[in-house]
Amino acid sequence: MTSKRKLKQLVDDAVVAGWDDPRMPTIAGMRRRGYSPAAIRTFCDMIGVTRSDGTVDVAMLEHAVRDDLNNNAPRAMAVLNPLTVTLTNLSEDHREIVISPNHPQNEALGERELAFTRQVVIDADDFREEANKKFKRLVLGKRVRLRNAYVIEAYDVVKDAQGQIVEVLAKVIENTVGNDPEDGIKPKGVIQWVSKSEGGRATIRLYDRLFTQAEPEAGGDFMAVVNPNSLVVIENAYVEPSLLAATPEQAFQFEREGYFVADRFDHSAEAPVFNRTIGLRDTWQEGA
Structure with missing residues (x-):
């Protein structure tokens, strides 16, 4: 041998x-x-x-x-415990490209394009129907920013027969990519997301x-x-x-x-x- x-x-x-x-x-x-x-x-x-x-x-x-x-290491987004969020003020076929840096301090690693669609998934641990002020993520009636994309506000949930939340209904706050909301109500935090369809x-x-x-x-x-x-x-x-x-x-x-x-x-x-x-x-x- x-x-x-x-x-x-x-x-x-x-x-x-x-x-x-x-x-x-x-x-x-x-x-x-x-x-x-x-x-x-x-x-x-x-x-x-x-x-x-x-x-x-x-x-x-x-x-x-x-x-x-x-x-x-370049940055990327992954959702390990997915929960669907439907952005009801977007059309069914909405598809928009947002730009995300591959590294916050290393410009040499470039940028990537992310498709923003009507349905996204977030981590289930990033949502609560009710929460105290220490919870800096998405809560009913409150706002959060989807990283490098829009600020959204949750207003309702969909539950299955066992009472488990299977979908969050939310709306996009317009003109908030890279900007704070025009009405002055800022988001509580920033969370990762992934387009459900893409x-x-x-x-x-x-x-x-x-x-x-x-x-x-x-x-x-x-x-x-x-x-x-x-x-x-x-x-x-x-x-x-x-x-x-x-x-x-x-x-x-x-x-x-x-x-x-x-x-x-x-x-x-x-x-x-x-x-x-x-x-x-x-x-x-x-x-x-």
Whole structure:
């Protein structure tokens, strides 16, 4: 067997063994999860070299990954828990293009076009029928801005037989793309959205730390501290059209959700699959 064939066999064996699972602390796993070579090199520079054994907090690696992606990953919008919003003062065939920057600080990454239509989807957690003043998202009778698009105001909901909200009825406040409402009533916050007719369905894999403790073998049984939520799969997320054209291993920041990468093996335009690389902030240090 040639050296090239041996190497391929080793790679194939590693895949079968699960070495490329994004939860595993292997180079293959890190690559599939979206850790860039630059971030790993930065991490190595941070910890230095020593002859003695030592333990390094995984948060240092995550910091290097997060810092690299924050500077270099283009932004995009994805809705993981979709709720339909119908903008009733728009026509059925309304289609308007709004322009969104690919990065708020890096103009070199350019812009993209987003189709704004009569029906959009927002995250269900971004809507409440009633809420206190601390809730800065969409509430009945209140306003919110759809990122890089219009301010909208919700006025009613549609519920199913079980009483669950399946649709929000709202209206567009005119002339608010890039502007505050002319009547002086400002929106409470900004939320992500995707056109329901022009966005695409995607599978989202939410990866997290494999163990709930920094030193899983300290108690003698590492299986007792395996994180049950180290992988959560969402089958019916909505993503903006630009993400359907993503290439395997291309990284993005899904606004307000975290950093994600198109899976190197499973992703395609027809069946998009994105792996969460890391969250926007270190919630583990906050006890979440």
